Amino acid sequence: xxxxxxxxxxxxxxxxxxxxxxxxxxxxxxxxxxxxxxxxxxxxxxxxxxxxxxxxxxxxxxxxxxxxxxxxxxxxxxxxxxxxxxxxxxxxxxxxxxxxxxxxxxxxxxxxxxxxxxxxxxxxxxxxxxxxxxxxxxxxxxxxxx
Numbered sequence: 001x002x003x004x005x006x007x008x009x010x011x012x013x014x015x016x017x018x019x020x021x022x023x024x025x026x027x028x029x030x031x032x033x034x035x036x037x038x039x040x041x042x043x044x045x046x047x048x049x050x051x052x053x054x055x056x057x058x059x060x061x062x063x064x065x066x067x068x069x070x071x072x073x074x075x076x077x078x079x080x081x082x083x084x085x086x087x088x089x090x091x092x093x094x095x096x097x098x099x100x101x102x103x104x105x106x107x108x109x110x111x112x113x114x115x116x117x118x119x120x121x122x123x124x125x126x127x128x129x130x131x132x133x134x135x136x137x138x139x140x141x142x143x144x145x146x
Contacts (some may be wrong), residue, residue, distance in 0.1 A: 002059040002102045006031045011057040014124045020058055022113065022120040026120040030114050031101070032058045032122060064089040066103060072117045079109045081116070086125065 002011050009025050014032070033055045060066070069084045076082065087103035092110065094100070095106040100115040 001031060001128065002031060002057050003099055007056045009057045010054060011059050012068050014058050016127050017125055018058075018124050020122040020124065022116045022118055022122065023055055024118050025055060025057065028119065029099070030062065030116065034058055034115070035121075060089045060101075060124070061127055062089060062091050064127045066102065067119040067123040067125055068116075069123065071120070075111065075116070079105060079111060079120050080107060081105050081109070 002009075006025060006027060006029055009027065009031075014020070019035045020032040021035050022030050024030050025027050025033075026107050065085065066089055068087055071081060071085060080119055085105055090102050090104050090110065091100040092102050092112065099112050099114045103113070103116075104110045104112045
């Protein structure tokens with residue numbers, strides 16, 4: 001979803017097939033925003049100087065599949081991954097006032113969105129949840145389904 005730190009920022013749900021980028025919002029927190037927004041903002045900047053409309057945070061449901069492209073070399077080395085990786089969006093905790101949004105690489109390693117570089121490219125492959133990802137999301141929130 002969207003980290004607690006982005007609740008005061010306009011937001012919307014992700015759409016399958018869209019391209020996103022890691023962005024640092026006015027709150028100082030990193031999250032995802034549409035690459036289309038960047039293009040429109042570039043036009044606004046050229047026309048009106050530094051006036052830039054507020055970015056819209058794009059929220060991802062736990063269990064969604066994403067493709068990270070052009071992964072920074074330091075992240076590749078630290079997490080033993082390649083330059084492009086398919087990942088699963090997850091939340092590491094349900095604790096209040098704690099960054100929780102993260103991605104899980106296929107090797108099981110996880111990284112908070114906050115630790116990804118600004119400008120990191122992300123493509124949304126699948127947003128619909130499978131039964132097992134729904135169960136994992138419930139368990140991460142401290143709830144159990146029977």
